[in-house]
Amino acid sequence: MKELVDKIIKLKKDKNAVILAHCYQNAEIDEVADFVGDSLYLSQMASKTNAKIILFAGVYFMAQTAKILCPDKKVLLPNINAGCEMADMINLEQLKDFKHKYPNIPTVCYINSTAEVKSECDICCTSSNAIKIVDSLKSEKVLFLPDKNLGRWVEKHLANTTVITYDGYCPIHHNITIEDVLNVKRANPNIKLLAHPECQEVITSQADFVGSTTGIMNFVKNSSDKKFIIATEKGVVDRLRRDYPQKEFVIIKENLVCRSMKLNSLQDIYNSLNNETYEIEVNREISQKALKCIERMLDISKNGAAN
Ligand code: 13P
Ligand code: SF4
Secondary structure (H helix, E strand, C coil): CHHHHHHHHHHHHHHCEEEEEECCCCHHHHHCCCEEECHHHHHHHHHHCCCCEEEEECCHHHHHHHHHHCCCCEEECCCCCCCCCCHHHCCHHHHHHHHHHCCCCCEEEECCCCHHHHHCCCEEECCCCHHHHHHHCCCCEEEEECEHHHHHHHHHHCCCCEEEECCECCHHHHCCCHHHHHHHHHHCCCCEEEECCCCCHHHHCCCCEECCHHHHHHHHHHCCCCEEEEECCHHHHHHHHHHCCCCEEEECCCCCCCCCHHHCCHHHHHHHHHHCCCECCCCHHHHHHHHHHHHHHHHHCCCCCCC
């Protein structure tokens, strides 16, 4: 592995490339990454980089977002099959139907959506700024898509806004049941539960802290507790166990794995940089419209991300 890591680091330098890695990636990818974090942090880093090539160790919509933010750079996704099941739950036609059903209401899309969908929404959000973004619209009603769980969670925090949600969800987080949570809590009494807002409301209402992947990692960093129950994708738990060997982490269930996120291997990253594949392109007109939706979010999130 060391040899492969060295080869990637050398290629990165030779080609003036930057590697952005989401926290759900296989943890060994951190060895070659310049930035590791949640969706908001990575889109902020993409918008600021001076590198010529951005390699996104993540899923398709993330690389697409980087391309929209940096249309003149080469953006690479190491494994072209790394998609997001939630982002694929809504296409342009479904979005138009949703907007037609509820006309004249501002539309907020989760960053986990395609460029086409972003191009027809007013503003984008991530799990770490969703409340702030929806609140910024100062609207009585808001359409929120694709994630109904994140939408519900936002609504719960805003007294004056009705959030009308599309029927999408992340299959990994949505699959966590209340029985899973109660069983683990029973076996680990008085241990704090940290959950991602993509989980169902019945789960987040049981949590001591709800936040993005980075939010959960920061909570652990700033807490004096020695043990935590974690309800999010396993990549976060892998990193927590690596970074805090003196602390204990109980994952709600072992199969909380996003297969798409795990498709990128170090070998794929090497091949991707070496061959400059798979290059992500976005239609210019769609890209310009989607850029407005993303930039509005970045502007509002400039001074700190967290809700
Ligand atoms: P965050 O990166 O905002 O925590 O979202 C998690 C996720 O599901 C990314 O696909
Ligand atoms: Fe999509 Fe869920 Fe995987 Fe994130 S964890 S990329 S939301 S399927």
